C-alpha cells in the first residue's frame with residue numbers, strides 16, 4: 001500500500017499547497033523522515049541531491065510551530081545564501097494557505113538592516129547561514145531560548161566549509177532544543193561527530209542513489225594547453241550542443257576573468273561567486289533559471305544547492321580540488337531524468353592525475369575526447385575511425 005502525505009499526518013493546508021505544486025506522493029526520505037521528526041525524534045538522513053530533503057524537514061517543522069507565539073521555534077542552517085534563500089522559498093510555498101507562520105532568512109553578504117527588519121517581524125522559523133546567525137545572536141538581534149528544532153541542511157558541505165565551530169557554538173547556545181535533524185548527501189566524519197555530540201537515539205535514513213535518481217550524464221575530458229582552454233570552451237559553447245550550461249572554475253578570479261573573456265568573444269555569460277553583490281547574484285540566478293542567460297560561470301561554493309532543472313551541460317574549466325565537488329558539479333546536469341553532458345578540460349599533468357583519481361573514486365567512466373581537423377569532437381583513441389564521430 002502506498003503511503004501518502006495524508007497518512008503521515010500532514011495537515012490539510014499543507015496538502016493543498018503540495019497538490020498545487022504537483023506534489024502528490026512522498027519520496028523515500030520524506031516517507032521515512034516526516035514521521036520521526038513529527039514525533040520530535042533526532043534524524044540523520046543521507047540522501048542524494050534531488051530526493052526531496054527540504055520537504056522532509058520543512059513539513060514537520062511547520063507542523064510543530066505554535067502560530068500564536070511570536071518566538072523563534074525552528075532553525076534551519078544552510079551552508080550558502082543561495083541555499084538558504086531556496087529553503088526559505090520552499091517553506092513559504094508550503095505556507096501559501098497559512099499566514100500566521102512566518103519564515104525569515106539571514107545570510108552573510110547582505111546588510112544587517114533589512115535582516116534586522118525581518119527579524120523584528122517575529123518569524124517563528126529562521127533559515128540562516130551559520131556565520132551571519134552568530135553575528136545576529138552576538139548583537140542580541142535574536143534569542144535562541146524558544147528554539148525546539150534545529151535542522152542542518154547539506155550538513156556535509158556546511159561542516160566541510162569551516163562552519164564546524166559556528167555550528168557547534170550555535171547548538172551549544174540552544175538550551176531548550178528538543179530535536180536535531182542532520183540532512184546530507186554524504187555522512188562525513190564531521191557530520192558523524194556532530195551526530196555523536198548532539199543527537200540521541202537518532203533515526204537513520206539512507207536513500208541510495210538509484211538509477212532513477214542517479215543522473216544520466218555522459219562524461220568527457222578534453223586535453224589542451226592552458227592557453228587553449230578558452231578556445232576549447234568557445235568551441236563547445238558554439239557547437240550548439242547546449243542551451244543552458246554552467247562552467248565551473250576553482251577561484252573567483254578565474255570566474256571573473258573567464259566571464260570577461262567569453263563576453264569579449266560575444267558569448268552571453270555571467271558569473272556567480274562570493275565577491276558579487278547579493279542583489280546582482282539574485283538577478284543572475286533568476287536570469288539563468290528563467291532561460292534568459294545561457295551561460296553561467298560559477299565557483300563551487302556559489303553554485304551549491306541551486307536547484308535549476310534543464311541544465312544540459314557542465315564544463316569544468318578547472319578540475320575541481322575535491323572529488324566530491326566533481327560529483328556536485330556534474331549533478332547540476334542530467335536532472336529531471338534528462339540526459340546531461342559534462343566536459344572537463346585538462347591542461348596539466350596534476351589536473352589529469354586529479355581527474356583520474358575522481359573517476360576511480362566515483363567509479364565514473366570519463367571518455368577522453370579531442371577535436372578532429374573538421375572541428376568534430378571524437379574519442380581520442382579513435383581518430384582513425386570516422387564512423388565513431390560525434391557531431392558537435
Ligand code: ADP
Nearest residue numbers: 023024025026027048049050051052053054055
Ligand atoms: P534535495 O534537497 O534532496 O536535493 P529538494 O528538496 O531540493 O531535494 O527537492 C528537489 C525537487 O523535487 C524540488 O523541486 C521539489 O519541489 C521537488 N519535490 C520534493 N518532494 C517531491 C515529491 N514528493 N514529489 C514530487 N516532487 C518533489
Ligand code: MG
Nearest residue numbers: 053054153305
Ligand atoms: Mg537540499
